[in-house]
Amino acid sequence: MSFHMKNRPARRAFQAAFVSLFALVASVAHAEWALNMTEGVSILSKEIYGLHMEIFWWCVGIGVVVFGVMIYSLIKFRKSQGAQADTKLVHSTKVEIVWTVIPIMILVAMAVPTARGLIKIEDMGDVALNIKVTGYQWKWEYEYLNHGVSFFSTLKADSNAARQLGSGVDPATVPNYLLDVDNVLVIPAGTKIRFLLTAQDVIHAWWVPAFGMKKDAIPGYVNEIWVQVDADKIGTYRGQCAELCGQDHAFLPIVVEVKSPADYDVWLRAKQADQKLAGTASPTAVIPQ
Numbered sequence: 207m208s209f210h211m212k213n214r215p216a217r218r219a220f221q222a223a224f225v226s227l228f229a230l231v232a233s234v235a236h237a238e239w240a241l242n243m244t245e246g247v248s249i250l251s252k253e254i255y256g257l258h259m260e261i262f263w264w265c266v267g268i269g270v271v272v273f274g275v276m277i278y279s280l281i282k283f284r285k286s287q288g289a290q291a292d293t294k295l296v297h298s299t300k301v302e303i304v305w306t307v308i309p310i311m312i313l314v315a316m317a318v319p320t321a322r323g324l325i326k327i328e329d330m331g332d333v334a335l336n337i338k339v340t341g342y343q344w345k346w347e348y349e350y351l352n353h354g355v356s357f358f359s360t361l362k363a364d365s366n367a368a369r370q371l372g373s374g375v376d377p378a379t380v381p382n383y384l385l386d387v388d389n390v391l392v393i394p395a396g397t398k399i400r401f402l403l404t405a406q407d408v409i410h411a412w413w414v415p416a417f418g419m420k421k422d423a424i425p426g427y428v429n430e431i432w433v434q435v436d437a438d439k440i441g442t443y444r445g446q447c448a449e450l451c452g453q454d455h456a457f458l459p460i461v462v463e464v465k466s467p468a469d470y471d472v473w474l475r476a477k478q479a480d481q482k483l484a485g486t487a488s489p490t491a492v493i494p495q
């Protein structure tokens with residue numbers, strides 16, 4: 207097929223298609239080519255990202271070698287160049303050993319850091335703070351074990367009002383529509399925290415992508431994950447329930463505020479005093495609906 211176009215409308219159509227393709231590529235470029243997995247802000251999220259990149263480059267290397275040999279062979283030994291099939295070569299033990307040993311070595315090279323990462327994920331040693339997370343239809347409960355603090359976290363009232371059918375509220379006017387909660391989870395940066403995940407009714411899943419960890423919250427079971435956010439990554443991180451848990455599953459956001467240890471202590475003390483006054487320090491009493 208020739209790209210030389212004598213006919214003007216066809217050339218215009220081609221130019222228009224080219225311009226729109228360029229615009230598409232440019233807009234993707236504008237989003238910083240955000241095609242890759244994100245690095246996250248915790249020790250484990252970085253470990254997982256590092257593993258992902260390592261395996262990715264292995265795959266790139268294998269792809270380059272395999273396709274390189276294939277494309278070279280297609281061009282060099284094509285029929286039009288007079289290539290003849292070699293009917294003598296039916297078996298080569300040497301070649302078979304090479305193409306078995308090399309992949310095994312690559313798989314072992316991938317398996318070692320992967321196993322190390324999996325062990326690290328399960329290592330609950332040196333935990334400084336335990337937070338029990340309980341999923342409900344449709345709220346989260348956070349209990350700071352042995353610290354006398356517990357509270358529920360639900361979709362913020364303005365989002366909840368705007369989402370009702372016929373509410374007349376334009377969601378565009380609600381800040382962080384469907385992403386904010388009434389009571390955010392507050393944790394200290396640079397501290398190893400264990401989250402004990404469970405649920406009271408159906409299966410939920412507690413997921414904050416920036417932390418790199420996600421596990422189901424299952425009634426009658428306690429799953430655990432640990433998170434240690436880098437000391438310099440103070441800020442707000444958002445997540446969602448990641449297990450379809452009923453009609454309001456889409457309205458079960460997670461907001462985590464990571465504070466410096468000093469600011470966290472101030473927050474904790476204020477919250478403890480607050481809950482003592484309100485007499486709600488016992489978390490298992492009544493579940494507000």
Ligand code: CU
Nearest residue numbers: 447449451455
């Ligand atoms: Cu859910």
